[in-house]
Amino acid sequence: MPILSKRESIISQALKLFYQHGFNATGIDRIIAEAGVAKKTLYNHFKSKDELILAVLRKRDELFRNKMMRETESLGKTPRDRLLSIFEAHHLWFQEPSFVGCMFINASAEFSAPEDPRHSICAEHKRLVREYIQDLAKQAGAENPEALSQQLNLLLEGAIVEAHVSGNKEAANQAKAMAKVFVNLAF
């Protein structure tokens, strides 16, 4: 029994390549070469490249939110602290050498039509991140958890774009300072 199933190897390698080089720029041949599988194996598990892309985006959502929530909860003790430690978790992410922005923002750039299933998954991911923040805000006892989560989420998105497009690795700290203002106003 291998550590990773063939299917998992394909998704894992495709995730790396799609994230680093983009979706349209990454060919199937490159993916199977890096994953070390035959082309037929890939098409045995996924009936098309688009299906693989959907599977990769679902995997990324799972991995990203799990890591983000784990780090946020490790960096902040109380729910209210965690409203700010989200930004610290993002700061750590921005420092990673492989950081090239948010995969879902990037995917939305290549698949712009909102009705495209590949775009819908991106919107869904963003909704789940915002709902996590809303849960924290509710636990913290904020007066309007939805409004606060909307505000903090918008700051996070701005920081991600600043960090990637402009290479501003301090964007998360700047966003955190701004977030403090809204957290303080929310109680």
Add this chain to the structure above:
Amino acid sequence: MPILSKRESIISQALKLFYQHGFNATGIDRIIAEAGVAKKTLYNHFKSKDELILAVLRKRDELFRNKMMRETESLGKTPRDRLLSIFEAHHLWFQEPSFVGCMFINASAEFSAPEDPRHSICAEHKRLVREYIQDLAKQAGAENPEALSQQLNLLLEGAIVEAHVSGNKEAANQAKAMAKVFVNLAF
């Protein structure tokens, strides 16, 4: 003398297609068909697709910032008003049926490497937008124009992403409400 030179036609059509469908997904053949020119004409003006992409991004920067500054200054009377009317100008942009996010964020998604010239132009565009905000902040007499422009810029970026990825067409208004807090704190 035609209304648009061949070169301008090519750039104009390429801009529409690149913006709507992405850079890698848009082929040269499609561009020349829409522009109504021969392939040799395109390669007479641009020595490669990459050069055309650079020319398109420069043109987009010019058109976008001109329009944004014009609308901002039409919607706001004083420099301080204009620090907020930027968000109104963005709101109008988000309502356009053809809106599919910021072309520079989208380009950065496809050309992730920061040293890629196509990425550099995106960073440069973002710098120029932020400098415009900084100028307004300076004219308005803000205590720390650079810090304020950094804050407002981050809010704008967040709104653009929210509007495109999540389809939240009210993102600019939400960002504007947040911006008011920082503008009020800045004097």
Add this chain to the structure above:
DNA sequence: ATCTATGTATACAGATCTGTATACTTAAAT
């Protein structure tokens, strides 16, 4: 009027893309 620059139309080279087909191998289950 003739030369030059610029354009059109089209074919094509060579690479790369997605997806399928073929033939062989291997390992597990009955």
Add this chain to the structure above:
DNA sequence: ATTTAAGTATACAGATCTGTATACATAGAT
């Protein structure tokens, strides 16, 4: 032991991609 499922390796079809080549047309400037 034999069947079945899943994998490998490779070739290939058919489309599309960037960029070049060829042959011809046209309009302006000298």
